[in-house]
Amino acid sequence: MQAKSSILSGRGRTRKPLPENPVLLSLQGNVPPAILALADGTVYVGHSIGAAGSTVGEVVFNTAMTGYQEILTDPSYCQQIVTLTYPHIGNYGVNFDDVEADKVHVAGLVIKDLPLLASNFRQTMSLGDYLVREGTVAIANIDTRKLTRQLRSQGAQNGCIMALAQGEAVTQSLIDKAIALAQAAPAMAGLDLARVVTVKEPYAWTQTEWRLSQPVLGGKPGYGELTKPKFHVVAYDFGIKKNILRMLAERGCRVTVVPAQTPAFDALKYQPDGIFLSNGPGDPQPCDYAIAAVAELIESGIPTFGICLGHQIMALASGARTFKMKFGHHGANHPVKDLDSGRVSITSQNHGFAVDENMLPTHLRATHISLFDGTLQGLERTDKPAFCFQGHPEASPGPHDIGYLFDRFLLAMEHRA
Numbered sequence: 022m023q024a025k026s027s028i029l030s031g032r033g034r035t036r037k038p039l040p041e042n043p044v045l046l047s048l049q050g051n052v053p054p055a056i057l058a059l060a061d062g063t064v065y066v067g068h069s070i071g072a073a074g075s076t077v078g079e080v081v082f083n084t085a086m087t088g089y090q091e092i093l094t095d096p097s098y099c100q101q102i103v104t105l106t107y108p109h110i111g112n113y114g115v116n117f118d119d120v121e122a123d124k125v126h127v128a129g130l131v132i133k134d135l136p137l138l139a140s141n142f143r144q145t146m147s148l149g150d151y152l153v154r155e156g157t158v159a160i161a162n163i164d165t166r167k168l169t170r171q172l173r174s175q176g177a178q179n180g181c182i183m184a185l186a187q188g189e190a191v192t193q194s195l196i197d198k199a200i201a202l203a204q205a206a207p208a209m210a211g212l213d214l215a216r217v218v219t220v221k222e223p224y225a226w227t228q229t230e231w232r233l234s235q236p237v238l239g240g241k242p243g244y245g246e247l248t249k250p251k252f253h254v255v256a257y258d259f260g261i262k263k264n265i266l267r268m269l270a271e272r273g274c275r276v277t278v279v280p281a282q283t284p285a286f287d288a289l290k291y292q293p294d295g296i297f298l299s300n301g302p303g304d305p306q307p308c309d310y311a312i313a314a315v316a317e318l319i320e321s322g323i324p325t326f327g328i329c330l331g332h333q334i335m336a337l338a339s340g341a342r343t344f345k346m347k348f349g350h351h352g353a354n355h356p357v358k359d360l361d362s363g364r365v366s367i368t369s370q371n372h373g374f375a376v377d378e379n380m381l382p383t384h385l386r387a388t389h390i391s392l393f394d395g396t397l398q399g400l401e402r403t404d405k406p407a408f409c410f411q412g413h414p415e416a417s418p419g420p421h422d423i424g425y426l427f428d429r430f431l432l433a434m435e436h437r438a
């Protein structure tokens with residue numbers, strides 16, 4: 022709070038001097054250089070703002086103005102280097118309440134500007150310190166508008182960030198090495214990454230949503246606890262985000278999170294009221310174990326709700342096809358139309374694959390489309406209580422945008438009970 026009030030000035034207020042502030046970042050000093058090389062040989066040089074070392078991945082751009090911490094920790098970004106188009110990243114610091122997983126999942130971060138001052142009453146640490154702590158390689162002072170235009174016109178491609186140590190200089194041989202590393206990185210198409218990020222053992226989840234004022238915690242801001250569960254949901258973890266679990270618990274669901282490879286038979290042993298299929302990284306097509314389990318679970322008639330990778334897996338389990346998009350959807354302002362109500366929601370999105378709307382089997386019905394490019398955003402089984410959504414309804418850019426899909430899942434479970 023101190024830092025925040027210190028920079029407020031204006032009529033009727035006297036400007037206080039800036040306090041000694043641990044979040045003042047050190048970009049003015051001797052910041053080590055870093056290289057961003059793309060597989061096509063394009064090279065950008067900037068400054069290292071995270072851990073030293075090299076990282077490779079598919080370079081994608083995200084257009085959200087806020088939410089960098091949620092983006093960094095979204096497991097769906099495993100093996101992707103994310104460039105953020107909003108120019109100031111790090112201006113509200115980092116806290117430990119807003120993480121979507123227990124660690125950073127992006128392979129690397131590319132930004133334009135790391136502000137000198139991070140200011141937010143909830144922050145516990147600066148973005149730079151957090152990236153170092155997490156061992157995340159990141160580069161700043163990059164022309165992210167140019168990079169984004171390149172990715173948009175040519176499509177997402179693999180890249181390498183090479184963050185040098187203090188005192189090290191950028192040389193042609195290091196640039197050549199970074200390009201070679203980018204070219205050697207595996208292509209995203211065909212990669213099963215749900216297997217990489219999924220939990221090893223099942224666990225129970227009862228935490229509810231965050232509130233600024235939380236009476237059950239003595240009036241302090243924070244998360245709540247589910248006390249009277251109405252339903253039991255088995256959630257497949259293909260790379261699940263914590264806020265999905267909180268939104269389920271908030272609506273009265275006790276959740277058992279299970280590994281991605283859990284066979285349908287084992288999931289049914291929990292006698293769930295509903296099955297949830299999470300988001301996750303990589304290509305859905307190689308996840309044959311999950312596609313087989315989901316086909317069986319839908320067939321059993323248990324209400325099923327899938328998000329993002331879960332949506333794609335449900336579509337494949339129902340006989341649809343998926344394809345790799347040119348540069349995907351990554352942002353927090355994507356308009357999506359509900360084809361039944363005509364209502365348009367502003368949604369959060371993060372996907373590089375999509376379900377082919379031209380090849381849907383007769384028991385799958387399109388329920389939502391993207392108003393950016395017309396791609397399919399939602400599906401429903403006409404013969405079973407199963408539906409799915411391509412975007413991220415647990416993120417709230419709008420501020421509640423498409424959270425009503427969770428209510429629809431609850432209704433399906435109530436209907437069956």
Ligand SMILES: NC(=O)CC[C@H](N)C(=O)O
Binds near residue numbers: 375
């Ligand atoms: N957020 C997600 O679940 C992404 C799904 C999938 N990995 C894709 O890129 O399309």
